[in-house]
Amino acid sequence: MRIGIDFDNTIAGYDALFAALAEERGLFQNARHSAPHGVLLGAPVGKKDLRDALRQRPEGELTWRRLQAEAYGGRMSDAELLDGVDRFVKACRQAGISLSIVSHKTQHANFASDGTDLRKAAIRWMEEHGFFDPAGLKFRPDDVFFADTRAAKVAKISDLNCNWFIDDLEEVFAEPGFPASARAVLYDPHGDVEAGSSGATDFLRCRHWDEIGGHVFGSHH
Structure with a gap:
């Protein structure tokens, strides 16, 4: 998975x-x-x-x-590592579940004055939080993908054959080409409704990463 x-x-x-x-x-x-x-x-x-x-x-x-x-x-x-992310990732590692990070992030911001490479900044942040540490969250650099457009992001999700995809924007699930085979999870810490739909895609709405883990591991076992 x-x-x-x-x-x-x-x-x-x-x-x-x-x-x-x-x-x-x-x-x-x-x-x-x-x-x-x-x-x-x-x-x-x-x-x-x-x-x-x-x-x-x-x-x-x-x-x-x-x-x-x-x-x-x-x-x-x-930026902060959101609460529960590390626990979820470690539980996935223990369960033998593969993980990929797929981000809609251009290399440079149109309105930036310092010319910072946004993708390199994100990778540095991941390094600082132990994402690539073999004793930490155990990601490999080729587990991380950046897309220039939302359409390209959705295409990568499809190419990876993701069984689940977790995002904070329900527009991603409504994007043409979002794979019907992927269970969509909306991370919405301020939401109060458990389920919803965006376009043709139904999604789970979760307020915390521990809640996401409950759904994923409940279905996995």
Whole structure:
């Protein structure tokens, strides 16, 4: 069995980093201290809330793209390993399940000023978190794939014959060519509905990696 996993916001978490960047640029106050699932002192909570709030402003989309370029580039080292990822990966290794990381990530950001190679930044982050450590998460470099477009990402998922694919964007499951044979899992830590559908693809909605593990290993055994 092979499980494919997205990278940004599925393995690597950016909520705290985006909040820090927003504060540093004076975009919001108290962004790092907002209450969970709410708004405190006008500060949005989480990456998606921050994005939506910025897009309501003049040139907000441009501001958001610049924040993304910095977070995924020069500040990538400040991203966090999402809770439960390491436990899930180690359980897969013990069960003999193959893993691939498939990410829609261009090499350079259009709105980056420092020219950081986003793919190399992601690989460095994985190295720092033990992804390629034979005594750690045991990935090989050729287990990691970067695609320039969402369509290319879905084509790679199909080529790999993934039995499961885990992503934080349900649009991936709606992309033409997403393999019907792959069980789709939406990682949505703020969601409250267990199942859903996107286009012709049904998916499981999970709020935590331990929950994903329960589904995967429940079906595996």
